[in-house]
Amino acid sequence: AQTVTQSQPEMSVQEAETVTLSCTYDTSESNYYLFWYKQPPSRQMILVIRQEAYKQQNATENRFSVNFQKAAKSFSLKISDSQLGDTAMYFCASADNYGQNFVFGPGTRLSVLP
Amino acid sequence: DVKVTQSSRYLVKRTGEKVFLECVQDMDHENMFWYRQDPGLGLRLIYFSYDVKMKEKGDIPEGYSVSREKKERFSLILESASTNQTSMYLCASSLVDTSYGYTFGSGTRLTVV
Numbered sequence: 537a538q539t540v541t542q543s544q545p546e547m548s549v550q551e552a553e554t555v556t557l558s559c560t561y562d563t564s565e566s567n568y569y570l571f572w573y574k575q576p577p578s579r580q581m582i583l584v585i586r587q588e589a590y591k592q593q594n595a596t597e598n599r600f601s602v603n604f605q606k607a608a609k610s611f612s613l614k615i616s617d618s619q620l621g622d623t624a625m626y627f628c629a630s631a632d633n634y635g636q637n638f639v640f641g642p643g644t645r646l647s648v649l650p
Numbered sequence: 651d652v653k654v655t656q657s658s659r660y661l662v663k664r665t666g667e668k669v670f671l672e673c674v675q676d677m678d679h680e681n682m683f684w685y686r687q688d689p690g691l692g693l694r695l696i697y698f699s700y701d702v703k704m705k706e707k708g709d710i711p712e713g714y715s716v717s718r719e720k721k722e723r724f725s726l727i728l729e730s731a732s733t734n735q736t737s738m739y740l741c742a743s744s745l746v747d748t749s750y751g752y753t754f755g756s757g758t759r760l761t762v763v
Contacts, residue, residue, distance in 0.1 A: 545690075569749040571751050573751075573754075578756065579738070579756050579757040580754060580755075580756045580757075581740065581742075581752075581754035582754075583751045583752075583753075586750070586751055588749075627692065627693065631748050631749055638683075638695075638748055638752065640692050640693040641692060642690060642691065642692040643692055
């Protein structure tokens with residue numbers, strides 16, 4: 537069974553600075569998919585970034601990038617130039633090779649301070 | 651703009667009532683899911699469906715049932731609401747291949763008094 541762990545329940549960062557959210561996972565699959573979702577106070581869960589495990593290159597979406605360390609089973613999210621609108625819960629998630637067994641971590645609450 | 655719509659944003663029900671939470675998606679997605687979200691516990695899967703009239707239990711199905719009579723609609727039913735079912739309920743949908751991720755609704759915050 538897959539598991540996803542986020543060890544930081546809460547974090548804060550000053551506006552315009554960079555912050556990294558941690559995520560570790562455990563899977564027996566040789567190929568799988570990893571995701572970061574953002575849930576702002578409006579509650580709509582939004583897909584931030586997606587990584588395919590067989591791709592070595594770290595995924596990037598504008599100010600959001602990941603550090604994917606396959607051997608260490610680590611998938612951290614870096615937010616550069618943090619903005620007030622980045623304030624949200626962030627969930628790390630994994631899915632197996634067939635896109636099944638979607639598993640979410642417990643979430644990290646990020647506050648961006650002015 | 652494609653989306654998943656949950657019929658109620660906030661809902662207050664009495665203990666013992668039968669509660670229906672409705673979810674509609676306009677993306678022609680095959681898969682639909684119901685999650686429950688509680689502080690510190692993350693998202694827990696209640697039920698999911700891969701096709702019309704098909705349903706599968708998730709991790710915490712007790713006290714819940716579901717209905718999927720049409721592809722675009724997935725209903726969560728609390729047969730007899732209890733206070734421990736007070737929670738945020740999230741509906742999601744996806745393609746058959748969920749490796750592209752889920753699209754979520756805005757959630758329904760249910761309070762059972």
